[in-house]
Amino acid sequence: MAPHSIGRRAFTIGAAAASGLALTRPAWAKGSVTSAIYPGSWDEAYRGIVAPALKRAHDIDLEMQPLFAVDQIAKAKAARGAPTFDVFVLDPGPRVTGINDGLFETFDPTKLGNAGKLPAGLADDKGTTVAAQVVGIGYNPKKLPAPRAWTDLFKEPFVSRLGLTGFQTTFGTVSIIEIAKAFGGSETNVEPFFTEIKKVLPQIAGIGAPAGMPGLFQQGQFDVMYTNTQTVGTLRGRGVDIEFASPESGAIAFFTTMHLAKGAAEPANAYKYLDTVIGKDVQEALMKAPYFLVPVNRDVPLDPSLPMKSLDEMSKFVRHDWSKINPLRASWIERFNKEVAK
Amino acid sequence: MSRRHSPSDMSYTLVIGVLASLALVILVGPVLVVLLTSFTDNRSLKFPPTGLSLQWYAELFDATRSRQIHRAALNSLEVAAWSTGLATLFGTMAALALARSEARWARMLDTLFMSPMILPGLAFGLAALMYFTFLGFRPSLNLIMVGHAIVIVPLVLRTTSASLSQLDAALLESSASLGASWFYTLRRVTLPIIAPGIFAGAFLAFMASIDNVPVSLFLSGPRSDMLPIRLWGMMESTLDVRVAAVSGVFITTVICLMLLMERVVGLTKRIRD
Amino acid sequence: MTPAAARAGCSGGTRLPLRPAEWQLVLPLALAFVAFFAGPLLILAVVSAFDNEQITTVGFAMWTKFLGDPFYWKVIGDTVKLGFLTVGATLLVGYPLALVYIASGPWMQRVLIFVVILPLLTSVVVRTFAWIVILGREGVINHVVLWLGFAPAPLRLLQTELGLVIALTQIEMPLMLLPLLSVLGRIDPNLRDASAALGASKWRTLFQVTLPLSLPGLIAGCILVFASSTTAFISQSIIGGNRLVYLPLLIWQQSLVVYNWPLASVAALTLLLSVSAGIVALTLFGRRGMRHLHV
Numbered sequence: 001m002a003p004h005s006i007g008r009r010a011f012t013i014g015a016a017a018a019s020g021l022a023l024t025r026p027a028w029a030k031g032s033v034t035s036a037i038y039p040g041s042w043d044e045a046y047r048g049i050v051a052p053a054l055k056r057a058h059d060i061d062l063e064m065q066p067l068f069a070v071d072q073i074a075k076a077k078a079a080r081g082a083p084t085f086d087v088f089v090l091d092p093g094p095r096v097t098g099i100n101d102g103l104f105e106t107f108d109p110t111k112l113g114n115a116g117k118l119p120a121g122l123a124d125d126k127g128t129t130v131a132a133q134v135v136g137i138g139y140n141p142k143k144l145p146a147p148r149a150w151t152d153l154f155k156e157p158f159v160s161r162l163g164l165t166g167f168q169t170t171f172g173t174v175s176i177i178e179i180a181k182a183f184g185g186s187e188t189n190v191e192p193f194f195t196e197i198k199k200v201l202p203q204i205a206g207i208g209a210p211a212g213m214p215g216l217f218q219q220g221q222f223d224v225m226y227t228n229t230q231t232v233g234t235l236r237g238r239g240v241d242i243e244f245a246s247p248e249s250g251a252i253a254f255f256t257t258m259h260l261a262k263g264a265a266e267p268a269n270a271y272k273y274l275d276t277v278i279g280k281d282v283q284e285a286l287m288k289a290p291y292f293l294v295p296v297n298r299d300v301p302l303d304p305s306l307p308m309k310s311l312d313e314m315s316k317f318v319r320h321d322w323s324k325i326n327p328l329r330a331s332w333i334e335r336f337n338k339e340v341a342k
Numbered sequence: 343m344s345r346r347h348s349p350s351d352m353s354y355t356l357v358i359g360v361l362a363s364l365a366l367v368i369l370v371g372p373v374l375v376v377l378l379t380s381f382t383d384n385r386s387l388k389f390p391p392t393g394l395s396l397q398w399y400a401e402l403f404d405a406t407r408s409r410q411i412h413r414a415a416l417n418s419l420e421v422a423a424w425s426t427g428l429a430t431l432f433g434t435m436a437a438l439a440l441a442r443s444e445a446r447w448a449r450m451l452d453t454l455f456m457s458p459m460i461l462p463g464l465a466f467g468l469a470a471l472m473y474f475t476f477l478g479f480r481p482s483l484n485l486i487m488v489g490h491a492i493v494i495v496p497l498v499l500r501t502t503s504a505s506l507s508q509l510d511a512a513l514l515e516s517s518a519s520l521g522a523s524w525f526y527t528l529r530r531v532t533l534p535i536i537a538p539g540i541f542a543g544a545f546l547a548f549m550a551s552i553d554n555v556p557v558s559l560f561l562s563g564p565r566s567d568m569l570p571i572r573l574w575g576m577m578e579s580t581l582d583v584r585v586a587a588v589s590g591v592f593i594t595t596v597i598c599l600m601l602l603m604e605r606v607v608g609l610t611k612r613i614r615d
Numbered sequence: 616m617t618p619a620a621a622r623a624g625c626s627g628g629t630r631l632p633l634r635p636a637e638w639q640l641v642l643p644l645a646l647a648f649v650a651f652f653a654g655p656l657l658i659l660a661v662v663s664a665f666d667n668e669q670i671t672t673v674g675f676a677m678w679t680k681f682l683g684d685p686f687y688w689k690v691i692g693d694t695v696k697l698g699f700l701t702v703g704a705t706l707l708v709g710y711p712l713a714l715v716y717i718a719s720g721p722w723m724q725r726v727l728i729f730v731v732i733l734p735l736l737t738s739v740v741v742r743t744f745a746w747i748v749i750l751g752r753e754g755v756i757n758h759v760v761l762w763l764g765f766a767p768a769p770l771r772l773l774q775t776e777l778g779l780v781i782a783l784t785q786i787e788m789p790l791m792l793l794p795l796l797s798v799l800g801r802i803d804p805n806l807r808d809a810s811a812a813l814g815a816s817k818w819r820t821l822f823q824v825t826l827p828l829s830l831p832g833l834i835a836g837c838i839l840v841f842a843s844s845t846t847a848f849i850s851q852s853i854i855g856g857n858r859l860v861y862l863p864l865l866i867w868q869q870s871l872v873v874y875n876w877p878l879a880s881v882a883a884l885t886l887l888l889s890v891s892a893g894i895v896a897l898t899l900f901g902r903r904g905m906r907h908l909h910v
Contacts, residue, residue: 034564039575047410063564066575070871071559075481077874078471084481084563097874166857168872205752206774211578212853215744218388218581220753221773234580238386330873337868338686341860342776354817358711365708366730368785372745373733375755379744389748432644439640451641453895458652459842460890461659462863465883468870469655469662477654492652495644497839501794504835507905508801524634538797546793546839549735555849573740586744589737596736600729 032061033269035087035258039066041234042089045291050273053282058272069094069170076103076261086264087273089130091170092254092322093329099126100326105260105267112275117297119311127259130277131286132294132314134307135171135252137245138227138235140217147224149248150175150182159200163222164207166336167329172210174252174320175226176332182249188324190332194339207340217242229306233292246307253317255296377593380586387581398583399590408584411572415588418569421483421558422551425490430544432491433498438532440499441506452503459496463556466493471560481563489557494550498543505539506532663880670876677877681885687865691889694845694861697779698893701844702837704784705791710833713795714825717804731792734785743853746782747773750854774856782854783844790843791836798832799825827904834901838894845890862886 033054037043043066051062067075069090076083076098083103090098098104109115109123122129137147144157152158165172176193177185183192197204205222214231216222218240232244258277260270276282283295287303295302298311308314375389380398382391402408436455440448458466470489471481479485509532517527533540558568569588576582666674681687716727737745749755750772757769772778802825810820826833848863857864862882870879 038579039571040579042579043410043575044580065562065564066567066571067559073874074468074871075471075560078468078560079475079481082475082480168868207857208774209852209857211574212743212747212856214578214581215387215747215853216751216773218386219747219751221747221751231579235386238581239384239388240386240581330875333868333873337860337865340858341686341689342858348816350816350818354821358714361708361711362715365712365788368708368781369730369733369788371749371755372742372782372785373737375745375748376737376741379748387744428647432647435640436644439637443637445637448637448641451645453891453898455644455648456838456842456894457656457887457891459839460846460894461656461887462846462848462866462883464848464863464866464870465659465879466655468876468879469658470651472658473654488651492647495647496842497790500835500839501797504794504798504831505801507831508798535801538800539794542793542797545732546735546790549732553735553739555739570738570740573738577740577744585738585741589741592736592738593733596732597729600725604725 031059031266031269032063033087033266033273034063034065034085035270035273036067036072036085036089037064038068038089041230041291042293045286045293046277049282049285049291050277053279054273054276057276058269060269060272062273070168073097073101073103077101081263083261083263086261086266086270088127088259088261090257090259091133092257092320093170093173093326095126095257095259096322096326098259103259103262105262105264107260108271111271112278114275114278114280114297117280117299118278119296119298119314122255122296127257128274128278129255129296130258130274131256132296132311133171133254133256134229134294134314134317135174135226135254136229136247136307138217138225138232138242139245140220140223140241141243142241143223146243146245147247148245150179153179153224153226154196154200156203158224160203160205161223162204163213163216163225164197164204165210165213165225166207166340167332169210170254171226171228171252173325173329173332174254174318177320177325178247178249178252178318182247187320188328194335198339201340214240229294230292233305234290237290237292244307250316250318251307253314253319373589373593376586376589380583380590382583384583387577387583387586398587402584402587402591410567411569411584411588414567414569414572417483417566418552421487421490421568422548425487425494425551426544426548428487428491429495429498429547430540433495433543433547434502434536434540437499437502437506438528441503442509442511452499455499456496458493463493463554467556467558467560470557474561481561481566483563483566485561485563486558486566486568489561490551490554493554493557494547497546497550498540501539501543501546502536503539505536509535659880659883662876663884665877668873668875668877677875677881681878681881687882690860690862690865691885693859694863694886695889695893697776697783697851697861698841698845698890700776700780701783701787702791702840704780705788705840706833706837708784709788709791709795709836713792713799713829714821716796717799717802717825728796731796732789735789739786739849742782742786743850746778746785746850746854750778750782773854774858776855776859779851779855779859783847783850786847786850787840787844790839794835794839795829795832798835799829802828830901830904834897834904837897837901841893841897842890845886845893 037046043064046064054060054062065085072088072090073094088098104126107125107127109128112123112128115123118129139147144161147153147158153162167173167176176190177187180190180193183196185192208216213225214235217225229244232242235242258274260267264270278297280297280299283297284300286293287295287300294306302309378391379387379389381394382388383393383395383397384391402411440452474485513531514527517531553570555570555574558571562568573585573588577585662670663677664673664675666672666676716724719727752769756772760766760770806824807820810824815823846863848867851861852864862885866879866882869875869882
């Protein structure tokens with residue numbers, strides 16, 4: 001393997017020189033920690049804010065692997081016991097899967113100096129919360145009035161401009177549950193959603209893959225969709241005509257958590273990393289443009305653009321129990337495929 | 343050249359002309375959209391652009407602001423070069439044996455060697471990760487390279503086999519009967535004839551590796567960030583225009599390479615003549 | 616053996632004396648397959664033979680669930696159909712372009728080659744955006760259609776099978792044309808001239824001379840396009856939208872959203888088998904054509 005690697009390296013340097021690109025490999029500091037991170041804006045935010053802060057405070061290099069939550073779980077399951085990263089970043093659905101499959105190391109919140117700054121219960125033996133997500137309706141204010149309720153989405157003028165996504169994502173799942181509730185369903189009964197969607201299916205502007213939604217919205221294919229405040233903030237910051245609306249029944253809140261991977265190579269550095277992430281200054285910087293991550297540290301004064309004045313108000317937001325949702329999700333996805341397929 | 347303009351020949355010219363023009367429009371249209379968008383002065387991917395600027399290219403070439411993209415691009419180029427090299431070598435050798443063989447085992451192998459292209463990348467990526475973990479390997483650039491080589495080998499095999507089946511058996515026999523060794527015949531007769539096929543396959547393979555998302559996703563470890571995965575994140579969450587600018591760079595690079603090859607090849611031709 | 620060796624010997628030089636056997640040429644690739652492909656494939660096969668998501672109970676429940684449900688048969692059928700539609704569309708416009716290519720001068724040929732590889736130079740990520748721009752409700756095509764007054768309201772192209780096939784035609788065209796052009800470029804132009812000189816019409820020359828001689832490249836192109844379009848998950852899901860359900864989408868949902876790996880393996884193997892069947896059909900078709908030609 002060795003001669004081969006040397007050959008490869010030599011080749012790379014040659015290619016780098018030839019293509020004129022900067023060959024940048026991190027210089028090794030005292031230590032490092034490898035964290036999974038959501039691709040795109042989270043990746044940018046952590047690279048811009050958290051990595052320098054961690055370097056300053058503890059002389060630890062932050063390495064990041066851009067992976068969606070579902071991909072992290074799949075990778076950890078496939079490479080059982082030998083994760084390629086030390087820290088997971090997850091939404092509630094994949095978090096429950098990770099707990100059930102024993103993918104996390106037991107977490108000791110007392111090792112985080114900043115744990116006391118989090119609202120009660122946000123750091124436990126599974127991991128720590130690092131951001132909140134607030135889900136509601138995103139719409140184009142130049143083309144539509146503000147929708148007021150989830151049921152509005154299935155009425156004109158919204159329905160013919162509506163872009164739907166299915167149960168693949170956390171925000172999609174909780175939004176559909178809320179729509180179902182608005183039509184008489186519950187957290188575990190999304191039947192009314194299917195009944196209602198059948199009636200309006202021909203009018204709906206489209207059902208998209210979650211990854212394509214920002215592009216479709218930007219080009220005017222859809223003008224209203226369910227989404228979170230962070231996406232709205234990011235897109236608006238990039239000149240997209242989009243506003244966030246909280247439905248009458250309340251915006252939905254859920255937490256993004258970080259967990260120690262079982263078999264993590266650098267657990268001690270991981271605690272320092274997580275403590276840095278939830279520190280006041282870092283959380284405040286992550287909340288500001290262009291990142292728009294909803295903070296979880298009580299000391300952070302909330303930005304006026306957020307749909308709440310304090311973190312405690314979030315307890316009034318709609319919350320969901322993912323240990324009940326997860327077992328139903330497979331059948332919902334199957335049902336969704338069958339109902340909407342042409 | 344044509345002696346007459348029969349209605350039939352005119353209909354040929356018309357039909358072929360219209361369809362070929364349609365092909366050109368379909369091929370070029372989306373690329374034009376991407377190129378135009380890459381020169382936008384807008385803050386995100388939007389078509390049509392409100393104004394033109396080079397800001398996104400400047401940002402793409404900025405060593406600090408686009409460091410991660412550069413790193414990922416280097417990884418992707420490295421992996422593509424090695425996996426294409428391996429796939430071309432092994433694929434061409436196999437094609438030499440399989441393309442002209444009527445044996446049942448050869449036909450079966452030929453079909454089998456196509457399967458990595460058909461097995462969805464996601465399923466292969468996940469299963470390969472399980473397999474390599476089982477063998478005790480950690481995800482790394484080397485693993486991605488091996489994974490890519492397997493996935494792109496069908497491209498080389500198909501195009502090379504197609505070229506080989508054109509080879510006139512009589513030509514090979516006459517070369518052999520004139521006393522040429524197998525290797526000599528390969529070098530002087532076979533390879534020159536199938537070179538366009540090998541080259542086409544290698545190019546398809548290289549670009550398929552550069553653009554592969556699922557295999558890279560599962561076989562990547564720390565510090566083995568790959569270009570399309572990074573672009574995917576940028577496009578998905580922030581509609582970053584650099585995603586389009588990358589295509590502009592690729593297109594420019596290929597134009598330069600083609601012009602360069604033209605000069606080199608043209609030069610060697612002149613020397614030889 | 617001896618005469619062959621003697622012949623090789625007398626021609627001298629630094630040459631390999633013997634002709635390697637066919638199996639020796641295949642060996643490196645075959646070994647690589649055994650080492651790196653057979654393993655993962657075997658894992659898929661084994662995983663598919665479990666009844667539950669935890670992969671603890673052996674059984675064929677996932678196979679019976681999948682193959683016993685007419686919806687999944689429809690998905691299999693739609694996936695194969697998408698492959699054939701894409702092959703048809705790339706052939707319909709790609710082959711005429713190839714004919715123009717062989718009739719062009721060297722300079723024009725280089726330009727055409729460049730145009731043909733253009734789709735490969737735009738990443739799959741940004742290509743999807745380009746197609747949203749072109750096919751979208753407020754997209755390029757609809758602007759033209761509305762401006763010309765062909766339709767009263769914007770056409771629905773994005774997230775339809777038609778739109779997806781158009782987009783895949785562009786994306787897959789290089790896979791059709793590169794093998795085709797490398798074969799067409801090797802056909803002796805004298806054959807076409809002779810055909811014309813003998814009074815054959817251009818159509819007749821096309822169907823009797825050019826098309827049969829280009830068959831190897833044509834079949835290779837068809838196979839590559841078929842394999843690639845049926846598994847093009849990103850294009851299928853973003854340009855096609857989620858109302859068009861194809862096997863790769865099911866595989867993604869089952870493997871990454873609900874972690875039902877047995878069912879995902881079943882879907883992956885089904886895709887492998889059904890697309891392989893399509894490829895075998897294409898190959899047989901091509902071989903028959905070529906045999907016809909040689910007789």
